[in-house]
Amino acid sequence: MISLLVVDDERSMRDFLKILLVKEGYEVETAPDGKQALALLDKQAFDLVITDIKMDGMSGLDLLNSIKEQFPALPVVMITAFASPDDAVFAMKNGAFDYISKPFNVDEIKTVIIAATSKTSALAEAKSISAQFPEIIGESREMIKIFEMIQRIAPTPANVLIYGESGTGKELVAQAIHRLSQVAEQECVPITCSAIPEELMESELFGHVKGSFTGAISDKQGLFQLADKGTAFLDEIGELTPIIQTKLLRVLQEREVKPVGGTKVQAVSVRIIAATNKILEDEIMAGRFREDLYYRLAVVPLRVPPLRERKGDVPLLVDFFLKKYSKAFGKEIQEISSYAMEVLMKYDFPGNVRELENIIERGVALETSNIILPESLTLSSFRTSKTNPSIPELSPFQIVASEDELFERGLEEVMAETEKLFLNTALEKTGNSKMQAAELLRISFRSFRYKIKKYELG
Ligand SMILES: Nc1ncnc2c1ncn2[C@@H]1O[C@H](COP(=O)(O)OP(=O)(O)OP(=O)(O)O)[C@@H](O)[C@H]1O
Ligand SMILES: [Mg+2]
Structure with missing residues (x-):
């Protein structure tokens, strides 16, 4: 239930709002002044405060300031007199969620309350769903969507294709789907398609009978027999060779397997979770991946x-990785400096979460103080991502990891590397047009040409 705190020094107004809002299904407390409001806020959690601005003693604006200091996330809606628009502007500048001016109509106040509280309830919802995936850290809208999707699809037998760049957490997602599936008590049998040579792949997937090839000294169960009535995790599915793709498709269609060298088929029922860091649609277009197999795998x-x-x-x-590696390395580091955080927020993580984890692991190992400083962050050199159309802001820490490194390599070398990276970025963005690249960098065509010759960039 959503709880509101109404603050007004006029009794009739407090009562009016309370009756109105209780009827709307809210839990409502009232306070006659700012002091009592703060006392209530100390005792009880509210989702929203609605306060009059003009009050004797502590004004509504003072109350707003105190609330923003002590409970920065708590939305506050101000009630202003129609005649004083300046108050409203001031309140908004000081962090009020919104204001309504007296005399107000009932619909107006309802709309404002819904807007103010839906934000908090969305946040609470995000926290509660992400709590169900303690091994996958994330509360962003993107991750919430993934959690919801996992909850929806996990109990069904549908095959799932998980795709995304390397290091984004595909394997964690695959495990979470299995954990919430109907067959969670069984093992999820994994296989990494890229790690196995084609000659062995068929036997790994479908098993073999004794003597079917040199080295087949006994019957062997394949992935499909082992995972029967359970889940199989096919990692790096984009690496399957055409022959194996065809065989896998047949198994998925017929729901039966024949071991290598065998004559009898066995019925199997396996739910497949596949993962890839390739765009399979592109692989299909390029003739490297079977479209019919794709549709069998990517039901979801x-x-x-x-x-x-x-x-x-x-x-x-x-925060998560700091705790993990502080503990693992027996260190007391619980914090990262705000500048180091800023450096990370500007970075575009070509290696995704895996890279961030490595950065923090190394940072914890290198740091001698009890807070991670930018000097302890080693980011891979400045890179522009193809999917990010804007030229990323340059941070010196993206070229060199630390002041020490800068001094060791010298300004000349570091500046040259910086220059080279920008020249390359400009060339890439303009499809190798030197004229446009020079323009983009705001230097003359002649000096651009001189520089790319100097660095042998083409
Ligand atoms: N949201 C997350 N919360 C916590 N750890 C994560 C998260 N995402 C990824 N990791 C960690 O990052 C590393 C890489 O994750 P994972 O192996 O799942 O990536 P992947 O997408 O399968 O990458 P690849 O395509 O290279 O196989 C793992 O150590 C994993 O525990
Ligand atoms: Mg993986």
Whole structure:
């Protein structure tokens, strides 16, 4: 139930609002002044405060300031007199969620309350759903969508194709789907398609009978027999060779397997969770992946977004990895400096969560103080991502990891590397047009040409 605190020094107004809002289904407390309001806020959690501005003693604006200090996330709606629009402007500047001016109509106040509380309830919902996935850190809208999707599809037998860049957490998502599935008590049998040579792949997937090839010294069960009536996790599915793709498709269609060298088929029922960091549609277009197999696997396609599309999760992940590695390395580091955090927020993580984890692991190992400073962050050199159309802001820490490194390599070398990266970025963005690249960098065509010759960039 959503609880509201109404603050007004006029009794009739308090009573009017209370009756109105209780009828709307809210839980309502009232306070006659700012002091008593703050006392109530100390005792009880509210979702929204509605306060008059003009009150004797502590004004509504003073109350707003105190609330923003002590409960920064709590929305506050101000009631202003129609005649004083300046108060409203001032309140908004000081963090009020919105204001309504007296005399107000009932619909207006209802709309404002719904707007103010739906934000908090969305946040609470995000927290409660992400709590059900303690191993997957994230409260961004993108991750919430993934959690909801996992909850919806996990109990069904539908095959799932998880795709996304390397290091985004596809394997964690696959495990979570299995954990919430009907067959969770069985093992989820994994296989990494890229790690197995084609000659062995068929036997790994479907098993073999003794003597079917050199080295087949006994009958062997394949993935499909082992995972029967359960889940199989096919990682890096984009690496399957055409022959194996065809055989796998047949198994999925017929729901039966024949071991290598065998004559009898066995009925199997396996739910497949596949993962890939390739865009399979592109692989299909290029003739490298069978379209019919794709549709069998991607009954539910699930995209795990790259970390740069959910930067809001970076602080949570940093916190999680700091705790993990502080503990593992027996250190007391619980914090990261705000400048170091800023550096991370600007970075675009080509290696996604795995890269962030490595950065923090290394940072904890290197740091000698009890707070991570930018100097302890080693980001891979400045990179522009193809999917990010704007030229990323340059941070010196993206070229060199630390002041020490800068001094060691010298300004000349570091500046040259910076220059090279920008020249390359400009060339890439303009499809190798030197004229446009020079324009983009705001230097003359002649000096651009001189520089790319100097660095042998083409
Ligand atoms: N949201 C997350 N919360 C906590 N840890 C994460 C998260 N996402 C990824 N990780 C960690 O990052 C690393 C990489 O994750 P994972 O192996 O699932 O990535 P992947 O998408 O399968 O990558 P690849 O395509 O390279 O196989 C793992 O150590 C994993 O625990
Ligand atoms: Mg993986």
